[in-house]
Amino acid sequence: MPRRNGMGAAWWQGKFKGCGYRITLSREAIIDVLTKANKHLSAEDIYMRVHPKYPNIGLTTIYRTLDILVNIGIIFKFDFGDGRARYELVENTKGLNYHLHLICVNCNRIIDYTDYIDDVIELIDQIEKGLSLKYNFKITNHTIQFYGFCKECAGKE
């Protein structure tokens, strides 16, 4: 039985059931698309990719499922400022999928990068600890994004 990764075929199903959710065809299909794409997708992107094979899965179900997945920490939800959210698996086949985004405000192109990740993670950890104490705030998540003009769009300002 071939496996997509080292976490077991149903790596997400445990967490899913544990939180009281049922495992359905729709949900499997949506997670499958996210796994295969391995990059940020909008709800509609996902709908487009699910639809050919499962034409009876509606956009509403996509949104509802994404909501659950965000809440139980299986995917991240991003806002790149173009009016539609993007979703991305927290873990991909290579393990933890941590990276940052560089967003072109002109053409909306997004570059994923991992440069300086170690420094970033170190600082983030430090900040999270410090803020938790000082403000009694339980940090669950964070966002770091850079905006600007990509190679093609530089000068078009």
Next chain:
Amino acid sequence: MPRRNGMGAAWWQGKFKGCGYRITLSREAIIDVLTKANKHLSAEDIYMRVHPKYPNIGLTTIYRTLDILVNIGIIFKFDFGDGRARYELVENTKGLNYHLHLICVNCNRIIDYTDYIDDVIELIDQIEKGLSLKYNFKITNHTIQFYGFCKECAGKE
């Protein structure tokens, strides 16, 4: 003639005119509200505060003006994930207004903080330089936000 800050009464007007925009009562009123509030406001927040004194300034004008102000770098636009944007002066009376946000995903309370700012700025500078070179990307802006549960909302998850 009392001044609100050390930058001159019309500190923003130069930049404004320089970019080819006219200075109008509406625009003055909007910037005035942002200056006095000295914190992030939504378009509607601004409308509410402008309306009593200038009932003929419409929401559309607010949005248009905010758009201009963001583009010429007088205000920042933030998305805290609750579906409405917030706007905030880049500079306030004390000088540069750099700070970060802690966002409660339950009650949407936002805590501004400046802890670790020096470390953050140093790392950000370093990253910006590095990424500019590597990806030929001209960074103009960035976002760093922490999400979680505030003191009151912790445990309500």
Next chain:
DNA sequence: TCCTTCATGAAAATGATTTCCATTATTAAT
């Protein structure tokens, strides 16, 4: 099997932001 609960899809609602368009204000040129 029956029953309670969860999941679903289609259509309608929502709500922040944009677009349209006719009117008014502002600037530049004469």
Next chain:
DNA sequence: ATTAATAATGGAAATCATTTTCATGAAGGA
């Protein structure tokens, strides 16, 4: 100043991603 050209405005209508509603279908437990 007066005028011509351009920019700004507000109200209403349009957009559009996301949510809600509601009636129906599927899944698991007693």
